[in-house]
Amino acid sequence: MKTHTTFKTLALALGLALAGVAQASTAALPKDLPAYGPDKPLPTPQIAQHTLPNGLTVWVVPREGLPKVNVALSVLGGTAADDAATPAQSQLMASLLNEGTASRSSRDIAEALQAIGGDYSASAGDDAVSIRASALSSHASQLLALVADTALHPTFPAKEVTLAKANALQNLKVQESDPDWQAQRAFGHAAYGDHPYSRDSLTEASVEAASPDTLRALHDARFRPDRALLVIVGRIGADEAFKLAEQQFGNWKASGTALADTAPAPRTAAPQRLIVPRAGAVQSNIRYGRPAVPANDPDYIPLTVANTILGGGFTSRITQDIREDKGYSYSPWSRFSANRVGGSAVATVDVRNEVTGATLAELAKLYGSMASQPASAEELTGAKRLVGGIYLLRNQIQGALTATLANYWVDGLPPSFLGSYVAEANKVTTEQVQAMGRKYFAAKDQSIVIVGDPKAIDAQLKPYGAFTVFKP
Template sequence: MKQIIIRLAAPALLAGLPAAAAAQATPPAPLEQRPIRFPQFAESQLPNGLRLLVVENHALPIANLNLYVRSGSSADPADKLGLAQMTAAVLDKGTATRTAVQISETVEGVGGTMGAGVDQDNITVSVGVLSDQLPLAFELLSDVVLHPTFPQQEMETSRAQQLAALRAALGAPATLALRMFDQQVYGDAHPYGRRSTPQSVGALTREDLVAFHRAHFVPGNALLVVSGDVTPAQAQEMARRWLGGWSGAASSRTALPTPPARERAEIYFVHRPNSVQSSLYVGHMGIQPDDPDYYAVQVLNMVLGLSGDSRLEEVLRAAHGWTYSARSRFTRLVGGGTFSASSDVRSAVTDSALAELMVQLRRIRDEPVPQAELERAKNFLVASFPASVETPAQAAGLLATTRLLGLPAEHLTQYAQRVGAVTAADVQRVAREYLQPERAVLVVVGDGTQVLEKIRPIAPVRVFDVEGRPLDPATLQPAGG
């Protein structure tokens, strides 16, 4: 109420001011837009095939190393799901010359950080230090990447942690929705559609980790990114010293299967008894990394659901009060990403919110985006871009992503200019091409006894339990029922 009063009172206050004073209260014209300068970077390749990317910035005495191995969870064999994640988790927990404690104490002793992580396409090993400790950072990175021993006890600790996380995921509606969404969009045969289970993680052996490391941790399958207070010459000299002896040829990549074609929209309902809200995911396959329509798709997504000012947020949250947040996104993966719109809503409005998501997908295809809305979306994307490359680590991360997707650096360095060139006709064209609500996967996670019958008019429904097993809707009961 206070906000409304202030907005109504402001014009009255200005009306009582002299004309000169009122004119002074008018906001000044915006400054002329300054060109966006992407940080300088250098690229090279070592004789053993390791690619090196350096982003130089001497503003702070900090340096970061990020080694990307282009084999993430999608490289897991179908009968060993969770292998890449386990390999990453245990990689820095012991080498031929250092224990896990010694590695940790060495890094922390110089005020640094070290860790490893995994996504669908890559395993990443990272070290961050003060720049005068850069030689030590290279030494540690080399040690854990080239000489890990995968101690059995450390593996068991990691296994226990991953099993606990998988059990916790069964209680997280949004996680259940995303798992079901990926499974249905990509299909069971596609690596992006598979997820580890307690059974698959429990069956992994130390020998599996050793074999995965031997097959995938080779220089031709890696990208080393160095950023911060370092010159390209320094980075190259240290890379040659610590990683120049790394050897091994990358194995040929297996072609990914084609995701299943869909003839109609279907609802995949995950019954989670006694849920007081429902998690929604609506979408389908998106675009390839090198799609020339990427920039128009970015603007489309900004208009639809990328931020709090986008349509999904305005309609589902501001207009109807059904949710705290509603978003859309296009993912970018080597093997092809997805489009999705998602939200968490109260159980009582599940059917209304799901139907409205479909309405908004059709609306942006069928109606040209008004020019003012288009300009607002483009201005937001362009104005926020500098913040995404504000630090050397941020710029290096975006450059690494671009390179790992097989794209030229210009794809990133010309981002602002290409977004600025997108027209309303471009947005409607890509909306018609890349949004397919009539063939979408609609995932709903919630209490079937409360919402299942209400959503049946929207699309045909298939029902599953929280572990992804088919359920007979006639057997649904609330917890304790």
């Protein structure tokens, strides 16, 4: 289940919205407009690479421009590595990294960041714990020192742990009242079953079980230099960046046995029909999808383009049919998410109760069209330009570029993927898109998850099989 919101998702949503406005506004223009101009060479930054003697991988991208340095530290072992009895406890651990170290209090850390024009965040995703930080380039050494201190020497003070647990329990109550969150959690279980990818959200049990001692143990088991990547991007030379990395992280030693790699997630699953009862709801929150492939699979790029045609942009088939033609939903869309050992493809459609069944019928038709109806030249070109344009626009932003490189490493992709992604997307053919349709978008293979009022929609669901109440 993908419940966390990342900059990547926000950038994509913004890009799709802007693309939609642009495409909608030009719909009535003459058909004899000039063809697109030739593609310009893709700007590919030079990525200097080095491995410290302790096994820490370091990537550096020197850039001109703003006097700023961005840093990302990623350590393998995210929520997928958490114990099934205490799911997503690494999220709590990550949130407390900057709340106190052996030499700094949480206030000391905050004041030090303020003094260097810095910011800091830490989180746990499915496959890694990640720190993101930035500061003025003139304070790069202080920034690296802070990142190293919080990563290597957190103390998880009892007072801070108690506060974090109270906040987490309150947040759980908020999430449980959110139908979108409920739908995505249920879809995660439908797609991944018992695989750890289905357990990416905190529970009351995992929060209550957390203590300074358990969080320290969790940290010590994850944070190893031989399973970590440090990315440094900004106005700094490669030699200086490598020197700072050695100074701050060179004494980091691995101890104990490294965590086992997460087992591959299922690529297929028996389709399920799940309902999350929400008495009195006036709309149905629908998730329609299945497991897919990890980011390092050959189908990753063709499936990305195919999903864009299906539901990834304003001119996509889902949007044009369900929104523009039928008026069932304001913002229906589909998403393909790929991680280190698995992925998923899912459509998100929120509709009023009266058209729940009709929407499911449209989704089945649209998904089937990906195999039966070849993408037109206009669809294929538009999808490629949207995929490439958003990618290039996003990675012009220094912080986003830093995160992209860190995510590639976590997902098992080489740094060279940064320069090849758009070129490979532009090679995708109509035949490949249709093959993705046959392989991943057959209606019979999709699970259906609905959060809604059973009394209001039960009759409409009968043609789609027996729905089981989802119990987390």
